[in-house]
Structure formats: structure tokens, C-alpha cells
Amino acid sequence: MIARFEELDWQQTRMGELTLRRRADPATDELIYEVKLKDEYLMSSLFTVAEEELATLGLAAAEGIHLDVLVGGLGLGYTAATALHDERVRRLDVIDALTAVIGWHERELLPVSAELVGDARTTLVHDDFFAVMRRTPEPEDTPYDVILLDVDHSPHHTLDPSHADLYTAAGLASLARHLTDRGVFALWSDDPPDAEFMSLLSSVFDDRAAHVVTFDNRLTGGTSSNTVYVATRR
Template identity: 50%
Template sequence: MQPTPRFEELDYRQTPLGELILRRRTLLPLDNLEVYEVILGDAYLMTSLFNEVEKALSRLGLAAASEAFPGEGVLDVVVGGLGLGYTAREALDQSGTKSLIVVDFLEPVIEWHEKGMVPLGAGLTEDPRCRFVHGDFFGKALGDGFDPDESGRKFHAVLLDIDHSPSKLLHEGNAAFYASDGLAKLLDKLHPGGVFALWSDDPPDDGFMAALEQVFEDCAAHVVTFHNPHQDCESASTVYVARKAGGSGAD
């Protein structure tokens, strides 16, 4: 039996955003833990080593949506950014979720899941509620919407996990989305009472909160802490949750 390699590059692609690498490492100090990592250009984009904040994004966002739309299997959800799939998987694990569209700009990332190259890929691909859409989340948010088969379709929750924060962007073209005018266009894609939730690697930002408050009825910034095994310390990220005015059942 061949030993598991300590380091393995599983895929390498050139993309419009730079070099994209999927790699797998075995961490000997952590009892030979197998870890998947994604590198985009010069940025360390994501790791399976810690994923609590990605899961918290789905839990907090869909908990808020379920308050406006209670019941099992009633929520139509969008996730912006597929990555290693933790936000999407957690969204599907919430009892309120009826359907899920996951939008990702990088086609290789979708292929990793469809080909079972990452641990959560098979489960997402085989779930009939889940659909991958290759495209620009921000263009769709500012344009005709997220469902390529139904222009203008509204959703109960939109969960975003793409940029490092509203001010640390993977591409400068995303900046317009985070201003109040951009957020107002996203509002049109939500049912009354619908929720927008966003992951950020930075502490709560007063400027972004002000933009949210101009558009949404209720806004909150949740600080989520988690253990970082790389540095053996507690780290923190932010999950913003904002709710559109209105109530359950409205169109």
C-alpha cells in the first residue's frame, strides 16, 4: 500500500483572476490530518482546516430567513462562491432549505465538485436541491438575477462568501456591489422579508454597516471566533446579516 503523499497538487489552471491551484496536504503535527487548500494568484483563498465561519454564514443567514418564512423546505437560497463547499453544504443541512443555487465565477471549482476531487463534492452534486451556476455573482446581483432559467426570480436568502471583505476584493470590479446602490439592486432579488448574509475576514466595518442600513430594514454584524491550528490561537471573522422589509408570503 502506497503511503499518502505529504503534499500533492491536485489541479492547476490559468483563470481570468490568476493561477488557480487545488492542493492536498497531510499535516503530521495534527495527527496526519488531510487538508485541502485553494490558492488563487498570490492569495491563500481557503482551507478545509477551519471552516466554522463558512458554516456560521449559512446558519446565521438561514436562521434569520426562517424567522420570516418558517417551516421545513420553504427557502429558495443562493450561495455566492462555491469554494470547498462548506457554505453550500451547511445551507442544505438546514431544514428550511428547499432549493439552492451556487454561483461561482471559476469553472474549475465547479468541476472539482462534479468530479469528486474535493470531499464535499459528491454530496453537493448528488443532492437534487442543489444546482451549480457558472457565472459572475456580482454581475448577476446587479443584473437580471441568479437563475439563468428564470430572469428576475426572487429568493428568500442570498449568502455571499467570495471576497475577503467588502474592502479587500478579489477583483476591483466587485466594489460597486458593496455600495448602497449595488445593495439596492440585490434587494430586488429578495422576497420581502428575505435575507442577505455576508462573510468577511475583517472586523465589523462601520462604513459597510452604514451602506447596509441605507438599504435593509434590519442589520447586524456577528463576530464568529474559531481556533486556528496553524497559529494555535483564536481567530475571528464577521458575518453580516441584513433583512429586507416585509413579511412572510409576500411577493
């Protein structure tokens, strides 16, 4: 029998205490998975619509019958798992800076873990996504058709100060070097569409859009929304 509340993992990381816990909803007995970093809630399996839409909208903008996809931020795995539902995806690399998060999926602790690690297209990579994007691609590196990013709360609210340079014209231009000529960059944000960031996207990408994703919020009894930015090189 599963307990009403379980702490599945706790680890000290370079960004603070990281906790994965599982609880049973007292009204429905649904199992809910939650991640906390220090005292801050990072994500919950109660709210996965926008994470899934990040993959759906990003891949919808991509051209070609074979797609190489990079996901920045593994988390609970819903963005990566949704990307695998697109049959055009032939390679899915997922980068996370925290070995603990990768370990959760390798131990199949989360609802989509088995789907992710059991798919031969998936590679889980322990690295700093932001550092990878700063690097100049080597001649032997294969560029990505799609890059999906879900790490920070928004371009103006980062989990770590070292992430901030990505959300500048220079940072976005550096990221674009890792994309194919018609590649797509898609970003999740907890904030409403931001005109300043849209302008930055326009300085690097030819097409860009901000999609507002609305979903039911059982905690408030109302609705909530996130933003998914999609930018394309033409």
C-alpha cells in the first residue's frame, strides 16, 4: 500500500536542497509527484499541460521527416515524453544539471520514467544546458532541429544567476548556432508574454510567437496560464 505522503528522495545539490515527494490526493487518491528546491516548489504532476504543450508547439513548428531534438531541463519528464510521441523524432537528448533528477528517471520513480528510459531514441545527459549553449559547436556536432527549454521560471526569473545571459540577444544568438538552418527554439515561461523578450527573439529569429496555455487549477478552483515562446530560423 502506498502511503498518503512519501519523500522519495532528498539530496543536497549545488543549488540547494532538492526533494522529490509523492502524495495521494485525499479526494481522488490520485498520486501526485512534487519537486521542491529549498523552500520553493519547482513542479507538480498536477500541472503538466504547459510542459506538454512546450513539446507539441515546438515540434509543430519544425520541418522535416526526421528531427533531432534537445530538451533543456528533465524535471518530471513530461516535455521529453511528449516529444517522443512525435514519430518524426529520431534522436532526443535531454540535458539536466542535477544528477539527482536523472537518477529519478533511471530508477523509474516517476510516471513517465519507464517510457523515457525505455526508448532507444532517448539519451539523458548530465551537463549544464546553459554552458553547452555558450560553447561553439564542433565541426562533428550534429545541429538540432528543435531545442525545447524548461528550466527557469521565466526569462526574468531564473533559478540561478548564471542562466541570465541566455536571455539576451548574444545568448540567443549563441543558442541559435546549435540549430539547423530552419531550426526551432521553444521556451516555457510562468509569466505572461513579455514584449521585451519577444523583441530579443526578433533580433535573432525570423519568426516568433507567444502562445498562452490555459489550464484548470484544482488548487484554486479556477484557471491558470503559462506562456510558450516559439521562435524559428528561416
